[in-house]
Amino acid sequence: MSGMLSWGIRSRAGRVTGELGRRWWAQGPAAGARPSALRAQVDKFGGVTVHLQQTDSTAHLDEVTFGAMLKDSLTQWKAEGRAAVWLHVPILQSRFIPAAASQGFRFHHAEKDSSTLTLWLGDGNSRLPMYATHQVGVAGAVLDETNGQVLVVQDRNKTQNAWKFPGGLSDPGEDIGDTAVREVLEETGIHSEFKSLLSIRQQHNHPGAFGNSDMYIICRLKPLSFNISFCNQECLKCEWMDLGELAKTKEATLITSRIANLLLYGYREGFDKIDLAARTFPAVYSGLFYKLYHRKLPETYENMPNLE
């Protein structure tokens, strides 16, 4: 599927960049005239994109006329050998969606003020890329290295009487470590800093994720404050607990017990045994940066010349 990864490049906030992207639907049908085909932008993967803008030219367009225009356009795009159609619809223009659906379009995704529908015209199954499939939750295991105590909570709403590490869903654009630090502060009042990534859990058909998949990551954090002031809405209890006690108790979720054992191993024999370290690198094209987590490399491997 990787060959199709760049289909329909656009951002949450913006739209297509460049001149072409801004001039959809340049010509609405003249009153009484036979509607012309829809204006579409061809992409480098052989598909076409149509934007229904909220302009005067669509304000007076009825759904039946739109359906006829779309039908004519589909005939043309098929004749031209186009592989797929992307249809972007502002929320206030949603009256056109049923006409598209009746010609085979289905929702690809929607958020806030617009939806995107797609129709695969190529051979075989659709090779269009999926929308996001995972939510990411992050928990922070805040460990006081001076005494081996770790910060644990009991949820008010779920898994009562089971100790766990404070955490929650990441916000859009938020780095894993930042989510852990933020959630720990919100739930417990404890300030902390990111040290390492400890574990990743992948779970599918997650009931709390609208049936999507869930990626749940536990980080090791270092406490910067110690006075607990926990959120009563979210937590029933919050304590500093001995790592050995947390590793032994039956009153903990399975994953918490397991990570308590991992932390105990690290606490006793060195955190380098359990940590994935984070490092920031520049992305190739975008000018943005990414974070990469893996086992720490010894100096001799770290400083190889190609990484300069």
Added chain:
Amino acid sequence: MSGMLSWGIRSRAGRVTGELGRRWWAQGPAAGARPSALRAQVDKFGGVTVHLQQTDSTAHLDEVTFGAMLKDSLTQWKAEGRAAVWLHVPILQSRFIPAAASQGFRFHHAEKDSSTLTLWLGDGNSRLPMYATHQVGVAGAVLDETNGQVLVVQDRNKTQNAWKFPGGLSDPGEDIGDTAVREVLEETGIHSEFKSLLSIRQQHNHPGAFGNSDMYIICRLKPLSFNISFCNQECLKCEWMDLGELAKTKEATLITSRIANLLLYGYREGFDKIDLAARTFPAVYSGLFYKLYHRKLPETYENMPNLE
């Protein structure tokens, strides 16, 4: 945010379970009558859910009447102190969306045959959970432990003249290791099996992910076959390359160079230095299973009694 994680529990495939969920819109307005309020299900977080079913009772309903019913209902829900409204709209009923949008509803998500809109009625900012925020891509570093050669490809469409590990986006519900094995087979014709997880990269505002975040995971795989038969649509080149050569060459993406160094470290000094091992556990409530990845625990920590 974690206190709101269970808002609106429903699956991709199904709808709300139970009797209440199946009887939305039980009473359409009688001809000429003043429309009644919409039928809604109250959830345990203090919100309400409305399903617009494709039944006869909505077939003759016009958008203006729907807008009036929704307005009346909102007045009632606000008076009752409801925190939020979830509105589920089948694609063929999308003509009702503009009326909802004009009263403040926005898309939460959409896929295939339906969209979901939400309106926050509570104090402050919305505390409703987000839809999925990440796509997950997986690459496989197929390493032949007998000779230190690793399988690399050059993409046809992107990053030309740069060696990388074969990989691609995970399908819905697919485990990380299965994605790696499938993508390696599709791109190179090599059969392999999952050994461990090596690295995680998180990147935001990803151009190939509709502006969402991207999680890119590299796995260590063991080859089960050796004759390359690569996919011409996706790959320009495909080779077994010495790990040392891959770690040194300038013709590789930065992340590939880095993981080549990590693999070299593991190949020379033991893969236990670099691996995250996978283990499957049962989820608490759902009857499903999840995979958990972290550093392998020594026997003494692995067999603690609470993990039985």
